[in-house]
Amino acid sequence: MELVVRTIVESEMTEFCRAMGVGFLRPPGDDQAEADARRASMYWDRTVAGFDGETIVSTLRSFPVAMTLPGGAELPSSAITAVSTSATHRRRGLASRMVTAELEAAKARGEGAAVLHASEWPIYGRYGFGSATRACTLLVDSSVARLRVPVAGTAEIVDVDTARLLLPPLYDAHRLRSPGELSRDARFFDIDLGLLRYPSWGPPKPGYHVVVRDPQGTVVGMTRYELEDRWEHNRPRMTVKTSLFVASEPRGTALLWQYLTDIDLVTEIRVETRPLDDGLELLLVDGRHVRQEDATDLLWIRxxxxxxxxxxxxxxxxxxxxxxxxxxxxxxxxxxxxxxxxxxxxxxxxxxxxxxxxxxxxxxxxxxxxxxxxxxxxxxxxxxxxxxxxxxxxxxxxxxxxxxxxxxxx
Missing domain, CATH: 3.30.1050.10 (SCP2 sterol-binding domain)
Structure with missing residues (x-):
């Protein structure tokens, strides 16, 4: 039977989620609950599937974003995600048909670029994508790491509702000075703060929400972090893992590091998705108390x-x-x-x-x-x-x- 590629309708969302789970090798789960959680974020005219008869065997969806260019201008772009093909239907041209069709549609919509995160390096160059940004994970030995010069400002632990109110304008200030950053809708902020979690991801871990302010009281940074509770020989060896770390200016970044390195009982801080030239080592008394791991490509642009x-x-x-x-x-x-x-x-x-x-x-x-x-x-x-x-x-x-x-x- 001929394989058909077309946009889906809302009633096919559960089947779309099932196929996406199969394509990404996730264990079988509650596809209806997954569909219900994701439904509000879908653009039906930008959600595409490959069909073998009535069965969905490949998936792709996109949504509109604004990508920041050097200097702060914004380029309307198509964010492509959920590109998957079931193992039973690989190498039959489904991904090529879906990606090419989306690129043509994005150009027709007037979007100046398409962006994605590549699961595998060799795949997307054939469609004109290039690896444009890189990032790393920073690991800090917080048992000894201290800032070289104290930073003026304050830090405050806030509840999640306060964090949700303050995060969008803070993030926008960050993204407009950061080439390659993307605009976000409300869903992203809810995910950042643990308010939204898709069933396939598992429940969110409890976390602390901290905002930092400059001496004038302006919010210049925010982090959300979880603690990994670990003790060795009756001595604390806890790890801080951040799921959100955003600052609108360098002072905000320094204030966040100052707060995190001062948390008692913690011996390691793990902050993911930092730029390769983060500069933390220059803020510390001893720059060797921080190291980079998992330096890798991140955003691919077409x-x-x-x-x-x-x-x-x-x-x-x-x-x-x-x-x-x-x-x-x-x-x-x-x-x-x-x-x-x-x-x-x-x-x-x-x-x-x-x-x-x-x-x-x-x-x-x-x-x-x-x-x-x-x-x-x-x-x-x-x-x-x-x-x-x-x-x-x-x-x-x-x-x-x-x-x-x-x-x-x-």
Whole structure:
């Protein structure tokens, strides 16, 4: 029987959740409860499934977000998630049909990019996605770690309702200064604070909610953390694990670290999804009391409108470069001239000039936020260069003042 790919209707949501669980190798559970919990967040015209007869055997859904570009501009984008195929129907083209259709639909909707988290590195480059942000887990030996200079401000443990009220504006202040960060709807904040948990994830752990304020009383940071209670030889060896760590400015980050390192009975702090240049080691008396683990790719980007993305972002230096962009799917390729003025404002328009650099859409997408050096990408054989000076100019232009980073998991 021919496999059919189409959008689902609301009555098919339970079957969609069942198929998604199968595709992600989750143990069988209550598919109806999972569907009920997820239903409010679904966009039915953006929720796609592959059908073998009446049985769903592959899934994909997307939702609209705004992605922050260097300088604070926002690019309307499609966040793609829940891409799965049952083991019984692999290598039959279902994922390609769904992803390609979503990219075409996103471009038609006027979204300048698509974004996702890749379960496996080799999969999404073929569709034009590039690994654009990286992150790591920070492990702090809090039995000895102390800040080099005390930070002025206050910390307060608050109830979850207060945290829920304060989190959205704090997060927005953070994301608008963080290239690669994404806008969030209410569901994300409820998940962050343990107010919403999908049945397949298991129940949330109890946690503490802490806000930090600058000397003027403005909220500049928030964390939610759980404690792992452990004792050895009648001595405390507790671990703090954060499920939320967000700050609107560097002072907020420092105040959060100051609070966490001062918690009594704790010997280790574990904070996930931090930028590789977090800088905590420079705040401490001894920077070797913190170490990085699990440094990895995070947000993958697929540009769908090159002029919109490169014309809206800011640049670190003046310059001009002509790019030949190759796109095998025919969605965003062409020849473009990118210019940046003395104020950092950019423009990107089509041109017929001879290109300085030639690269595919995946490579451009990986470098569009400034997190991947064009010189490094050239060294890896991913950028063809006509003029070496143009490569150096483009590399300096594209670098971002703030390292691209995305804390939003979806």
């Amino acid at each position: 540009l769908l409108d090159v002029p919109a993305a490169l014309g809206a972002r800011r640049y670190l230096r003046t310059g001009r470069v002509v790019l030949e962009v190759v796109d095998n799917l025919g969605l965003a390729g062409g020849r473009f001239v990118v210019e940046a003025d003395e104020h950092g404002a950019g423009s990107c328009v089509e041109t017929g000039e001879t290109p300085d650099l030639t690269l595919d859409i995946s490579t451009l997408s990986a470098s569009c936020l400034g997190g991947r050096s064009l010189v490094t990408l050239h060294g890896a054989g991913l950028v063809e260069v006509t003029d070496r000076k143009a490569l150096l100019t483009a590399d300096a232009m594209f670098r971002a003042e703030v390292t691209p980073w995305c804390t939003t998991h979806f």
